Amino acid sequence: MSLKETIETEYKSALKAKDKTKISTYRLILSSIKDLDIANRSGPNKKETDDGDIKMLLKKMVKQRAESIDIYKKNNRSDLLEVEQNEYNILSGFLPKQLSEEETKKICGEIISKLGASSLKDMGKVMGELKKFHSDEIDFSKAGPLIKELLDNK
Numbered sequence: 001m002s003l004k005e006t007i008e009t010e011y012k013s014a015l016k017a018k019d020k021t022k023i024s025t026y027r028l029i030l031s032s033i034k035d036l037d038i039a040n041r042s043g044p045n046k047k048e049t050d051d052g053d054i055k056m057l058l059k060k061m062v063k064q065r066a067e068s069i070d071i072y073k074k075n076n077r078s079d080l081l082e083v084e085q086n087e088y089n090i091l092s093g094f095l096p097k098q099l100s101e102e103e104t105k106k107i108c109g110e111i112i113s114k115l116g117a118s119s120l121k122d123m124g125k126v127m128g129e130l131k132k133f134h135s136d137e138i139d140f141s142k143a144g145p146l147i148k149e150l151l152d153n154k
């Protein structure tokens with residue numbers, strides 16, 4: 001079953017359960033997927049929307065929720081924080097589990113050793129290798145500073 005079909009199935013279950021939070025989040029996801037479909041069908045690079053496109057969309061949505069959560073925490077807006085946290089949890093459920101900071105650091109160290117990277121000039125190579133093999137499981141906003149730290153210590 002494709003990711004879109006899974007989301008549609010979850011949406012139908014939420015409708016039957018009358019879970020307003022899930023219903024609104026799933027509608028938001030499905031609406032964004034539909035926008036993505038339209039964008040992919042028009043323009044010079046016509047293609048069918050696949051699971052990879054949907055994962056990228058979900059990652060973007062998760063990142064937006066995480067930023068909003070930080071802002072709401074700083075401003076003591078617990079009412080809005082709860083809504084964003086629920087959406088974040090639902091969206092994250094469709095993505096592969098992200099590796100912890102220790103695991104990410106270990107993988108970064110292995111790639112740096114494998115490539116023989118020795119300075120910050122090699123950061124692009126390391127990031128490219130990470131994206132090639134670990135794009136779904138690593139949060140690159142956290143990996144960048146880790147790689148920089150590892151390369152600075154060499």
